[in-house]
Amino acid sequence: MTAYILRRLLATLPVMAVVAVFVFFLLRIAPGDPAAIIAGEDATQEAIEAVRAKLGLDRPILEQFALWLWRLAQGDLGVSIFSNLPVTRLIGQRLEPTVALTLSTLLVAVALAIPIGVVAAWQVRKLADRLVMIFAVLGFAVPGFLAAYVLIYIFAVQLQWLPVQGYRPIAEGLWPFVEGLILPSVALGVTYMALIARITRASMLEVLSQDYIRTANSKGLATRRVLLLHALKNAAVPIVTVIGIGIALLISGVVITETVFNIPGLGRLTVDAVLKRDYPIVQGLILVFAAVKVLVNLVIDISYAFLDPRIRY
Numbered sequence: 001m002t003a004y005i006l007r008r009l010l011a012t013l014p015v016m017a018v019v020a021v022f023v024f025f026l027l028r029i030a031p032g033d034p035a036a037i038i039a040g041e042d043a044t045q046e047a048i049e050a051v052r053a054k055l056g057l058d059r060p061i062l063e064q065f066a067l068w069l070w071r072l073a074q075g076d077l078g079v080s081i082f083s084n085l086p087v088t089r090l091i092g093q094r095l096e097p098t099v100a101l102t103l104s105t106l107l108v109a110v111a112l113a114i115p116i117g118v119v120a121a122w123q124v125r126k127l128a129d130r131l132v133m134i135f136a137v138l139g140f141a142v143p144g145f146l147a148a149y150v151l152i153y154i155f156a157v158q159l160q161w162l163p164v165q166g167y168r169p170i171a172e173g174l175w176p177f178v179e180g181l182i183l184p185s186v187a188l189g190v191t192y193m194a195l196i197a198r199i200t201r202a203s204m205l206e207v208l209s210q211d212y213i214r215t216a217n218s219k220g221l222a223t224r225r226v227l228l229l230h231a232l233k234n235a236a237v238p239i240v241t242v243i244g245i246g247i248a249l250l251i252s253g254v255v256i257t258e259t260v261f262n263i264p265g266l267g268r269l270t271v272d273a274v275l276k277r278d279y280p281i282v283q284g285l286i287l288v289f290a291a292v293k294v295l296v297n298l299v300i301d302i303s304y305a306f307l308d309p310r311i312r313y
Contacts, residue, residue: 139194
């Protein structure tokens with residue numbers, strides 16, 4: 001097992017290296033000049049060149065890349081062009097809201113999607129199954145921002161049960177913290193829930209057609225026992241896979257959701273940095289998001305070793 005984990009860890013290094021190269025050069029070839037933005041609209045060419053020299057943007061591109069890699073190897077993501085603060089500090093300041101939103105969305109989505117997927121497979125071609133499939137289709141079809149605005153209109157504007165936007169840290173109280181995450185978590189998790197529910201249904205249908213399930217039913221075992229202990233356990237591999245893949249949906253959806261609900265997390269930080277063309281922040285955030293994605297895939301690979309005995313270490 002240890003050798004298997006080490007091999008998977010080593011396999012992540014080339015991936016992160018490719019991401020680093022791609023991010024650096026993609027931002028450099030994109031249109032726009034951060035030096036001109038910092039200097040202002042009425043700045044002279046001399047002033048713009050002075051800003052560019054101060055930021056090191058006048059150096060050859062390969063030299064900039066080498067210096068960036070050297071700092072990156074030391075854990076230094078650079079300094080923000082506009083705020084003049086370390087990128088790691090800015091990310092740390094915005095980390096709590098994003099982590100809270102992601103974990104709450106993951107919890108809500110998994111807790112709801114797997115049971116309704118199991119019920120849909122158990123009641124295949126019946127009313128419950130059709131309702132789940134309708135939800136799955138709508139979950140994929142409706143954009144996340146549209147779902148967010150509908151939820152805000154119904155539960156915040158009309159019913160006034162929940163706040164329209166904003167984020168309250170858990171240090172200010174458990175209920176204000178939870179209250180501010182309910183609508184964003186549901187809006188962000190709709191597509192995720194639809195995906196998990198659909199895959200759970202398909203995987204369960206395949207398992208429920210197996211002979212050992214029919215044998216368990218013929219022995220008079222309780223339906224709940226057959227579904228949870230026999231069927232769901234053997235259908236877990238594709239479900240775990242899609243849960244991990246869905247993390248990418250959460251990472252991309254966080255940007256939109258945090259913007260709509262005015263949550264000061266990494267998503268908002270990403271939008272602000274892109275609009276200002278703050279290279280160090282954008283690079284640091286993309287590397288963090290990529291590292292999270294790679295780590296999730298690593299956890300999924302390791303979980304396969306426990307769920308599927310056919311995998312060789």
